[in-house]
Amino acid sequence: MDKKVIVSLKNVNKIYDGGNHVVKNLDLDVYEGEFLTLLGSSGCGKTTTLRMIAGFEEVTSGTITVEGESIAEKEPYERNVNTVFQSYALFPHMTIYDNIAYGLKMKKTDKKEIAKRVSEMLDLVQLGGFENRYPSQLSGGQKQRVAIARALINQPRVLLLDEPLGALDLKLRKQMQLELKRLQRKLNITFIYVTHDQEEALSMSDRVAIMNNGILEQVDIPEKIYEEPQTQFVATFIGETNIFEGCVNSIKGKDIDIMLETGYVTARSENTFNQNDMVVISIRPERIKYSEQPKTGFALKGIIKEQVYVGSVLKTIIVLPNGHEIKIERLAGQKIPVSGDVYVYWDIDDAKLIQSESNRIFNALNNIMFT
Amino acid sequence: MTRKNKKRLQKGFSIVYCCLIYLFLFLPITVIVTNSFNATTSKPYMTWKGFSTDWYGKLFDNTALLESFGNTMFIAIVSTLLATAIGTLAAVGMYKYKFKGKSVIDALLYIPVVIPEIVLGISLLTLFSNTNIPRGTLTLVLAHTTFSIPFVVFNIRARLSGYDKSIEEASMDLGAGRVKTFFNITLPVLAPGIFGGAVLAFTLSIDDVIISYFTNGQTKTFPLKVMESIKSGVSPDINALSALILIGTIIFVVITQSGVLSRNK
Missing domain, CATH: 2.40.50.140 (Nucleic acid-binding proteins)
Incomplete structure (x- = not known):
């Protein structure tokens, strides 16, 4: 089966002011509808890579294309990708309804259409009836679901998730892992997922990309990552x-x-x-x-x-x-x-x-x- | 002494203590309000001659006093708007961006707060007379704006310390441009800090005496007018105006507090 590339990174480098070289010559193709995880310890450049795709960080050199189109000149609000933030980043002064509707309101969608889509989204993340609450009245897991619903309502081709389960306790994390996987299968959206948790990476992903010190060490299906490590780092990092x-x-x-x-x-x-x-x-x-x-x-x-x-x-x-x-x-x-x-x-x-x-x-x- | 009695004594003591504190805080205010209803007509207006609301009537004939109050309100509103706008932009800008000399500007912000008001008053007077700006309402507004800005900045900065930058990124991610993000997200989230700063600026402007004294020219503000008339004893019409201001303030506080409470529910 020939898979279609949806996000492509070619020779991407990121050097911060002050010379900190955090992403080095990164080449990565992400396929349509796949669940790809960027795995590595903190400071390995995985979050920076995600933020470059989202548009919050500028690429020092190299190109990123989404659906075959270079996004170098596009602002974050012009890109057809959406992000789920580690800290949820819900708007504290808006109700859950307004939070989720925000993306559609920015697109000036018809009010009836917004109401319909928001309630669909709330059903999807199993939060029906929470419309009029404020983020401060929700638990961590519920906030996370709102953040996911809010990012999905614009029907992005690619969803970027930056350690979305990092702040949840173990039991809830396991449950949300399953739910995320279910959502991804159901909606058939490409997920690019950042985590430092190898178990999470191996259990959820179609493919895992392991990064170390800004270098992409290996991209493979979870079984091969474990059974056939290509570098010493991958061998020792996983299991x-x-x-x-x-x-x-x-x-x-x-x-x-x-x-x-x-x-x-x-x-x-x-x-x-x-x-x-x-x-x-x-x-x-x-x-x-x-x-x-x-x-x-x-x-x-x-x-x-x-x-x-x-x-x-x-x-x-x-x-x-x-x-x-x-x-x-x-x-x-x-x-x-x-x-x-x-x-x-x-x-x-x-x-x-x-x-x-x-x-x-x-x-x-x-x-x-x-x- | 049994333990129960000891507890009882402790409780009694704390009640007395609280009463004394509130007495200390509110007795002067009670005196003003009571005296505004005093029927006395002879200086120094201190002896109680029975209840009357005459002074409230006389207040509205005292055009000079009312005019000074009008000046005070005008200056307070304009300087608050200016200080709030400048202070908000300064606080947000200094939070968001790195630039050369940021720490210097940061340190300089404290100067209007810590230097004695009389020094600030004299320096503003010198500045205005050297630049030939006629003293009056304009210079009062400028002076009040100057000393209010740091307070607005500090208030908003306190709000910013718990501020999560990623909500702005989330807004842009969902399709809002920078300007929309500022008005939809940044401003409403910072609103309590901005509002607090504005209230502080307003209060500071209303009761400022020293700096106003140096920069007022011919324009009289309410505090200056009170200062002037104090030489011949505080007349009950000033008490009456004070009582009215007090009522206005109480209504304002009740409204804002109940607003805050219902929001937190």
Whole structure:
């Protein structure tokens, strides 16, 4: 199925006065009707990116197009995108009705039409009967719904949501996540959603875009983000993982032997690597295995440091001779060694091989010094 | 002493204390109002000669006094409008935008508030006479506007400290331009602060004596007129006018407070 691009960012940079470079060479295509999440820790540039699309921040360089049209010269009030703000940003001096009707009033819509659409919106967010209340009389979750209804009434092609659930408590947040997802499916509007909550991102999104220090690290469906991280940052940011740094020793087809500081291991990768490349191996705690006998292709010996039962899961920590600790999770009840020396191994498909950051630096240095 | 008695004593004491405070605050006002109904006709108008409303009648024959009151109201209204407009724009501008010398302007705002009024009065007089502006209603309006602006700015700034800028962004996001956003969102949200500032400016203007004394020329304001007549004792018609102003003020306060209360419900 060929999907239509609705929002496109090309080589977008944002540098604030004072030289703070918060968004770096961002390329991102958002498809029609998709739920895309910008995920990253605070200060990674995700909110700035959203604000550039909305028009509250100017783009330093690069272009943003919405529906194929550059929006560089358009003021926020001329763009066919609407925003749900983190702080809700409801107008405190207006009733819920007037808040939601605001967008239509600005368009000088007919009064009867406004009344009809507002009541539709109130039904959509399940707030019928709240027309004459003021924002200060609503709870956090209700305010959030009003903010969503207000942003949706102009029927935008794209809805931008800036950590909309950040101020809600956990239970309400879970409930609103489901509701947002339901709304998005029902209305088939493109959602660009900003959050720092990885669980929220993985559970709601069609695709997740992970940002770190202004750089877009990876854009993928949630499963691939978790299972096939393309960078070390993504591997460590999403869920728990074990990281090994090593050097490619030999390559036999897709199987790659890797020398570590404390032994050697094997991994398989679709990506191409060269001998002596520095690599990072990421392997999830639930995928690591260990036994009392060495396995072919692996020579990684450690000592069981401790084991903790956490309900259905048994957490084990194994220490390697260099002090590196490996986190392992097993379903409780499996027959596995509980103490002493063990050999660590894994199914070679489970380990993810990533080009090491230091490899890139090494190559760059190489280019500078020998060309 | 039992605990119960102790509590009772504490309660009794606090009631007496409150009564004394209110007595202290309101006794002078009561004296003025009572004296305005005094039938006495001889100076110094202090001894009680029975109840009469004559002074209220005489008040409306005292054209000089009424004229001074008219001047005061005119100056107060004009200077309040000017100070409120300038102060609002200044407060919003200084909140929204970064510019060079902002901190200097910020600090300078405090000067009209902290320097003694007599210094401000003398400097304004010097300024007006050096620039050859004829002293009169115009200079009074200018002077009152000058010392009112900082109070308006401070009042609005207090309101701005809890102000969420993103509501303006939300307004623009929903299709309102900058001017519409200012009138639909910024102004109404800041209205209580603006109103408070305006009331303060109005009050300051009405009862200003010192600065008005230096800048009035031939125009007499009500406080100046009272000052003048005090040399021969406060005549009950001034008391009568004071009582009327008091009633006006009370009505105003009741209306605005009940408005605020119904809004907060």
